[in-house]
Structures are given as structure tokens and as C-alpha cells.
Amino acid sequence: xxxxxxxxxxxxxxxxxxxxxxxxxxxxxxxxxxxxxxxxxxxxxxxxxxxxxxxxxxxxxxxxxxxxxxxxxxxxxxxxxxxxxxxxxxxxxxxxxxxxxxxxxxxxxxxxxxxxxxxxxxxxxxxxxxxxxxxxxxxxxxxxxxxxxxxxxxxxxxxxxxxxxxxxxxxxxxxxxxxxxxxxxxxxxxxxxxxxxxxxxxxxxxxxxxxxxxxxxxxxxxxxxxxxxxxxxxxxxxxxxxxxxxxxxxxxxxxxxxxxxxxxxxxxxxxxxxxxxxxxxxxxxxxxxxxxxxxxxxxxxxxxxxxxxxxxxxxxxxxxxxxxxxxxxxxxxxxxxxxxxxxxxxxxxxxxxxxx
Numbered sequence: 026x027x028x029x030x031x032x033x034x035x036x037x038x039x040x041x042x043x044x045x046x047x048x049x050x051x052x053x054x055x056x057x058x059x060x061x062x063x064x065x066x067x068x069x070x071x072x073x074x075x076x077x078x079x080x081x082x083x084x085x086x087x088x089x090x091x092x093x094x095x096x097x098x099x100x101x102x103x104x105x106x107x108x109x110x111x112x113x114x115x116x117x118x119x120x121x122x123x124x125x126x127x128x129x130x131x132x133x134x135x136x137x138x139x140x141x142x143x144x145x146x147x148x149x150x151x152x153x154x155x156x157x158x159x160x161x162x163x164x165x166x167x168x169x170x171x172x173x174x175x176x177x178x179x180x181x182x183x184x185x186x187x188x189x190x191x192x193x194x195x196x197x198x199x200x201x202x203x204x205x206x207x208x209x210x211x212x213x214x215x216x217x218x219x220x221x222x223x224x225x226x227x228x229x230x231x232x233x234x235x236x237x238x239x240x241x242x243x244x245x246x247x248x249x250x251x252x253x254x255x256x257x258x259x260x261x262x263x264x265x266x267x268x269x270x271x272x273x274x275x276x277x278x279x280x281x282x283x284x285x286x287x288x289x290x291x292x293x294x295x296x297x298x299x300x301x302x303x304x305x306x307x308x309x310x311x312x313x314x315x316x317x318x319x320x321x322x323x324x325x326x327x328x329x330x331x332x333x334x335x336x337x338x339x340x341x342x343x344x345x346x347x348x349x350x351x352x353x354x355x356x357x358x359x360x361x362x363x364x365x366x367x368x369x370x371x372x373x374x375x376x377x378x379x380x381x
Contacts, residue, residue, distance in 0.1 A: 051213055051234065052189035052205045054130060059190075061122055068115055133204035137172035140165075141253075141336045144175070144182035144195035146221060147228040152336055156256070157247045161230030163215065164247075165207055166240035172204040174301060178332050183219035186232055192218060200302045207234040257341025260334055269323070278323065279316045285343040290317045304339045 050056050140163070141152040151159035165171050175184050175195045182195035184203070193203040215230035235243060251259075261267060269278035279289075284299050292315040297303055307314040308330065311323035330338070 048187035048214075049209070050188070050190075051209045051211065052191070052207055054126075054205060055188070055190045057126055057129075061119070061126060064122075065119060068119070072112075130204075133172045133202070134170045137170035137204055138165075139172045139174060142173050142175045142184055142195070143178055143332050143336070144184065144217070144221075144228075145178040146180065147217075147224040149184070149215065149217075149228070149230050150333070152253060152333065153244075154253050154340060155244055155248055156250065156252045157244060161215070163230070163232045164235060164240065164243050165232065166235055166237045167207050167210060168237060170204055170206045172202060174336075175201045175203065176332060180221050181219050182217045182221050182228070185216045185218040186213060187216070188213040189232075194219065200305065207232075210234050210236055210239075253337050253340040254344045255341075257337035257339070260330070260337055261341055264326070264330075277319070279319060281342050282345055284345075291315060292317050292319075292321075301339055301343075304342055305335055308335055308338060 047059075050059060139154060142163075143150040143152070149161050149163075151157075151163050153159075157164075173184070173193070175193055176199065177195040177197045179197065181197070183192060184195055185192040186205070189205045189207065191203050191205050193201050195201065211234055213232045213234065215232050217225060217228035221228065266278075269276060270281050272280050272282070285304070287299050288296055289299050289303075290296050294317075297314075299307075303314065309325060309327045311325060312321050315321050326335075
């Protein structure tokens, strides 16, 4: 807010927050969005004032008593150009300002921490990569960009955190995303702002913003023991996905090592990027996403794997940078709890030398 007096801005911020006219600013993007909003309000008020004053002035200056007979007034090119160019310039400023803000909102940083959100009547289920699970609560650190991957399990919902100026639709069968960076520790409201049924008003929660040190302690004390990638590895093995998706020469499915974020050519000749949305569709509707060179033999898992299961599988594939895990779990239905092999995303340790 360099273009506004800090004293004036703090006064407006505290005054409006005290009277609950608008929520607090607790993210980096919030002041920028509020600045655009207040600028548009200011332009509207100035325009309303000018129009009101002109109406009152013309009503007095050109009433019937002063001008009993109508007089033809010739137009002014300069005046018409003025009241056309000035509003156009203001509208273009708002457009460019809004466009820059839009691209900033929809372009998450590369170092953003990804957290999954599943909406369901009538709750929010949060999945952290480390295996932490939350219901109607979201714990995050300050100073760390957070990217939310959002989906609905049943009907349309809308994930909204007013203090962060974040609102994104949760759509059945499709991922949406939102990102923010919290700046102020505290507890903030979480709402569903899309009417989703009888108990829509009860689909609320809280966002707990913590210092980085406190967040690390929370992560350590809240883990279930398995990360999302490890849960995905178990599901990958139990569904026998490794029977086809492996590095063998006669493999009936494409090798999934390092497939995430790569370019794939489908049997239709179309080139796609293997992002989260593509991997989800390839799991649930494989017949529509056949990789070139392979037969359409993969069964659909629509209705057989929950959204949480799909998220775990996607997270496992995202971290699959070595074929070691696939080979270790080949033709198995479970992974022994005392398995010493590296977790997804890690390289296998070198074998120790055995002395005779």
C-alpha cells in the first residue's frame, strides 16, 4: 500500500475490522485485492457525487421559472470527448489492475506446499502430503505459499477463507486450485459459500495459522505414520497396478516413473501434460486416456476408489522417481510394515559389502 498513507490505511483497516464491515487481512494478496476494491468504491462514489451535483444544479438553473421557453443548446465536441476519454481511462486502469491481480492469484509459486481439500456434505476433509488428516480445520505456517488442490465428492461446494480473500469452487470430478501465503498467526473462518443442501450453514471450519516452528511441531505430533505417497504405494500394490505398470519389456502399461508433469502422446495423437488432473482421469476413466502404443485393457476404477484413494495414488505417482518400489511390490497385495526399502521419492540405498 505504498500509494496510500500508512496512518490512513491503518485507521481504515482497524475501523472497518472493528465494525465487522470486512474481514481482517491475513494473507499477502489481501491488501492488494482490498486496494483495488476500495479504488473502485472511490471511483463509484466520485461518479455518484458528480452526477448528483449536476442533477441538482441543472434542476435549479434550468427550471421552468427561469426558462419558461426551451432554448436549443448546441453540443460541445470538447466536452463530449472529455466525459468519454476520462471514464475510459479510469476503466482501463481498473481493467489492467484487475488483470494483473488475476494472473497473480491464479499463478502459484513453484515452491508452494500442496494440500488436498475434499468437500463432502457437509464437511471439509484436508489431506497433507505428510499424512496428516483434518476435518473442518486447516493448519498452515506463515511465510510459506500454500497451494490447495480442491475437489468435491458429491455436489458443488465453494471453499472460502475471507481473511485470505480466497474463494474457489469445489467441483465434482474435477480439480480446482487456489493459493495464498498467510502473514498473521491466528484462527480464521472457513466457509462453504455455495448452497449445497440442508446443512449448508453447518459446513464451516477454521484455519489455524502458526509460526513455522509451531507448524513443524504440529506436523510431528499429528502424523498418522504414513505419508500420502506411502498410502498410495499400498493401494497401488493392492490393486495390482504394478502388474502392468512396470519397467519390463513386455509391460502392458506405460512405465510411471517420472511420468508426472511430462508430455504424453495419446492414441488419438493428442499431446497432454501428466498433471494431477490427467492422472486422476487416467485412473478413473482409462479408456479416454490411452497412451500411444498400448492397448485399452485397463479397467475403470470409477466408484471403486474414493477421492482420498485417488489423491494418495496421484501423490505416489508424483513422487515415483525410481522403478525400485514398483519392482519390490510387484505381484504383492501389501507391503510389510517393517519394509526397509526407501519411501517414494527416495533412491534405494547402496548395498553393503559382505565380507567373507
